[in-house]
Amino acid sequence: MVEAGQTRKRRRRTQSAPTVADVARLAGVSPMTVSRVINREASVVEATRDKVREAIRALDYVPNAAARSLAGGRQSRIALLHSNPSASYLSEFLVGTLQEAGASDAQLVVEHCAGGESADVLAAKLDSHRVDAVLLPPPLCDDAALLAVLRDRGLPMVQIATGRAADFAHAVTIDDERAAHAMTRHLLARGHERIAFITGDTNQTASALRLAGYRRALGEAGRAAEPELVVEGDFTYRSGLAAAEALLARPSPPTAIFASNDDMAAAASAVAHRHGLDVPRQLTIVGYDDTPIATTVWPELTTIRQPIQDMARRGTQLLIAAIEAKRLGKAGSVRHECLDFELVLRESDGDRPRD
Amino acid sequence: MVEAGQTRKRRRRTQSAPTVADVARLAGVSPMTVSRVINREASVVEATRDKVREAIRALDYVPNAAARSLAGGRQSRIALLHSNPSASYLSEFLVGTLQEAGASDAQLVVEHCAGGESADVLAAKLDSHRVDAVLLPPPLCDDAALLAVLRDRGLPMVQIATGRAADFAHAVTIDDERAAHAMTRHLLARGHERIAFITGDTNQTASALRLAGYRRALGEAGRAAEPELVVEGDFTYRSGLAAAEALLARPSPPTAIFASNDDMAAAASAVAHRHGLDVPRQLTIVGYDDTPIATTVWPELTTIRQPIQDMARRGTQLLIAAIEAKRLGKAGSVRHECLDFELVLRESDGDRPRD
DNA sequence: GGTGCTTTAGTTAGCGCTAACATTACGGGC
DNA sequence: GCCCGTAATGTTAGCGCTAACTAAAGCACC
Structure with a gap:
């Protein structure tokens, strides 16, 4: 044998x-x-x-990622909560997050989060997915109740593109005030004097900052914002339509319109065309965000581009670091980071028409 | 002791x-x-x-997902290749894919894939990520060269929303022909007689199917498609602008315009307004795809909704099954599945105006 | 009553990696 | 020479799960 x-x-x-x-x-x-x-x-x-x-x-x-996270006992699971109707934002965001999550073998859980949802329901969801940290793109990043729930559960979180960073949350933003300021300066440099502004939804913190940037640029140029040239919108196309109609109905209409997002700028462009105005020859229209609609409409919109992918990537990094720190029992200081925006010049802005 | x-x-x-x-x-x-x-x-x-x-x-x-895939030796890694500028499509797609991938603990790799890229470069990328299968949303699903490369490497793949499913690839589609047929019938039911059609990019296989559906519905109603009412577009807003201008400049313009996607329908809507036409009172305009622009513009577009998330989910399931089958040495038959579309009625369609 | 089969449950080992400890090598100080 | 400290590398065990085997129980049939 x-x-x-x-x-x-x-x-x-x-x-x-x-x-x-x-x-x-x-x-x-x-x-x-x-x-x-x-x-x-x-x-x-x-x-x-x-x-x-x-x-x-x-x-x-x-x-082998599985073996690493098993042996290392790491296993980060990050939830991306979104309620945002802007699909384009979400997709860019997802791509950035996935890149980073893949590199650090963290797992991503995408959860749609209706606004009205009770905190308990949400918490249960997060628990059942064993979520370690939460990524909050706008507009959820400004939902105080949601932030409070997450804080109470001791979850690290990062607010993306918020205008008001909580002191218990990480944040990755761009400087909305400075971006709006830069855009307004650009319009002033092209000779415009009557520059109108369509505001965003007043519930979103970024809206006020954009308006402030616009105001500051005008102030620096030695002129105050004329109240009649600032019209309220709420980020929807529909509201942009109304705002632009109101502006163009004025006795002395503006020569440039700065809308707080691209949807409203696109609407303004449509209204201008309906009024027989040539954009940008007779009327300059600029937007904000550089969403797909900016390059869909004609003429393509001059706008402000946020580095959404970078913000998502950086936010994910912060969360992974925070999870790690928490695991080691360290407190891990809260970080607020500000990335650079980009002024994207396309075809919808021109010099002030000589009248 | x-x-x-x-x-x-x-x-x-x-x-x-x-x-x-x-x-x-x-x-x-x-x-x-x-x-x-x-x-x-x-x-x-x-x-x-x-x-x-x-x-x-x-x-x-x-x-514990990590332990499962380590012990089970599974470790599916699925690549999502995209070249698509339509971010909204991508994001819905991603959400569906992530859901399914999460449930089956497969890992997702998102790779942007410029059209001109050489096959070798792409193959190297896929290798370095140890990709087991590939998800192909439009328009890449129709890229014959790409499909051939993947087939030669023996990678399971699924074409999403293609008009021409390869016999070596899985496919999840909707019936574009039937959807266009349904939409056209809807317009006929509202009394329209002069129904125009703006085609899509002729390089995408779905375009021809949509046109065919339109033609069949007209034929069944006892009337042929008038050649002058079929105008070529290429899925861009810009092309929709030109097509709509051409149509409305006709001596006897159409009372309804069926555009092959929402971008072109939105453009047609803008042109109509520029011509002083009330949509839908004087002109009906309908789109296809139900992308965000459909609900952004005003009036909101009646359109065809594809179940993108479901398609992504199903496609991912097919791939996971295919990977499993391959691992066991089974051939695993190729599946072509067709999901249901939905005719979404909004505000841009109306009855034929009484003239 | 024994043989063989099926159904259900348990045992053992190991997936690929890394935390925690052990070891070795080397250098300096007394 | 001896001890100790430090830096570089090696050893061992185990992360949580499941493939592959083993065992036990139930049943049928000659």
């Missing part, structure tokens, strides 16, 4: 991808050292590090 | 979530049985199954 050591090895792996062990063998080190190289730990001498990197390249090794 | 069994147990778990072992203990069964219940395996008697389910509920147990 053969010896007992003959126990048939049960194999489950078939032909799959290389593992740390394979890399370690090729590099002549232990698997642990490979792990350390992968995780960029300091305590590996450069020579060893190079050997390992070489082996990784040779084998075309990619770490 | 104490016995050797006294070896200090190294503990890594701290206070984390319940595991199969916890559930098993509570239910009085083995962990394996719990696993079987979770995976809905047949070989567990109803009584046992109930005990386990009860314990799961009591402990509020949620399986």
Whole structure:
């Protein structure tokens, strides 16, 4: 009879991808050292590090995310709460988040969150998904009740593009005030004197900031904002239609209209055409956000572009760091970061018409 | 001296979530049985199954996805390739895909894919991400070269909303021909006789199907499509503007315009307003796709809604099944599925004006 | 009553990685 | 020379789950 050591090895792996062990063998080190190289730990001498990197390249090794998070006990799960009807915003946002989440092997849970929903229902949802942190794009980032619920549960969260960052939440924003200021300055530079402004929904904190930027630029140019040139909107196309009609019905209408978002700018453009006005020859119209409608309508809108993907990516990073910190029992300071916007010049703005 | 069994147990778990072992203990069964219940395996008697389910509920147990995919050796990674400028489509698509991927613990990789990119570059990207299957929303679903590359690499793929399903790829579609037919019938039912049609980009397979549906409905109503009422567009707002101008400049203009997507319908609506026409009182305009612009413009567009989330979900399911089948060495037959569309009635369609 | 089959449940080992500890190598101070 | 400290690497065990096997129980049939 053969010896007992003959126990048939049960194999489950078939032909799959290389593992740390394979890399370690090729590099002549232990698997642990490979792990350390992968995780960029300091305590590996450069020579060893190079050997390992070489082996990784040779084998075309990619770490197994599942094994990492299982062994590391990490397992970050981030919820993206959205109530936002703006699908384009969401999709850019998702792409940014997914990139970052993929890189840090965090899992993303996307949850639609109707405004009226009770806090308990929401909390139950988050619990059942074992959510560790929450990403809040607008307009949810400004929902005080929601923020409070999350804070009470001790969940790290990040407000994206809010105008009023809570002191217990991370935030990634652009400077709406400065962006609106820059756009207004641009219009002034093109010679416009009667510049109208269509405001956004007053419930969203960013709206006030945009108006403030507009006002400041006018003030700096030595002229006050004429009250009759500031019309209230609520970010909808419909409200833009009404606002533009009101503006163009004035005895001395503006030569430029700055709308607080692209939907309202597109509406203003439609109204202008209905009035037989040539955009931008006779009337300049600019928007804000650079959503798809900005490049859909004709002429394409000059607007302010927010780096949505970057904001999402950065927000996700902050959350992952926060989860890590929380796990280690550290407090982890709250960060408020401000990214750069971009003034996108297209075809809807022109010089002040000579009358 | 104490016995050797006294070896200090190294503990890594701290206070984390319940595991199969916890559930098993509570239910009085083995962990394996719990696993079987979770995976809905047949070989567990109803009584046992109930005990386990009860314990799961009591402990509020949620399986650890990382451990499952590590142990199960599954690890599906699905790439979503997109080149599509329509962000709204993408975001709905992403939400559907993420739901399904989350449920089956598959990982999603989102890759933007410029049209001109060489096949090698793309293939390298997919390899480096260890992609197991590919999701192809329009317009990439119609890219024959791309499809060929993927087929040659033996990757399962699913074409979403294509008009021409490849015999080597899965496909999830709606019946574009039937949808266009339904919309045209709706217009006929409202009394319209001169119904114009703005076509889509002829490179996308769905375009021809939509035109065909329109033609069939007219034919069934005993009238041929008048060639002068069919104008070519390419899915852009700009092309819709030109097409609508051409149509309304006709000696006897149409009383209804059916555009092959919402962007062009919105453009037609803008042109109508510029011509002083009341929509829908004097001119009916309908679109296709139910993208956000349909509800942004005023009046809101009557259109055809595709169940994008469902299509994404179903497509993802097909891929996961295909990956599984491939892993087991089975061929796995290619499936072409057709989901239901929805005719969304809003405010842009009306009865034929009495002249 | 024994043989063989099926159905249900349990055991064991291991997926790929890394935390925690162990070891080795080396340098400096007395 | 010896001890100790530090830096670099190795060893061991285990994260939570499930594939693959084993065992037990039930049943049919000769």
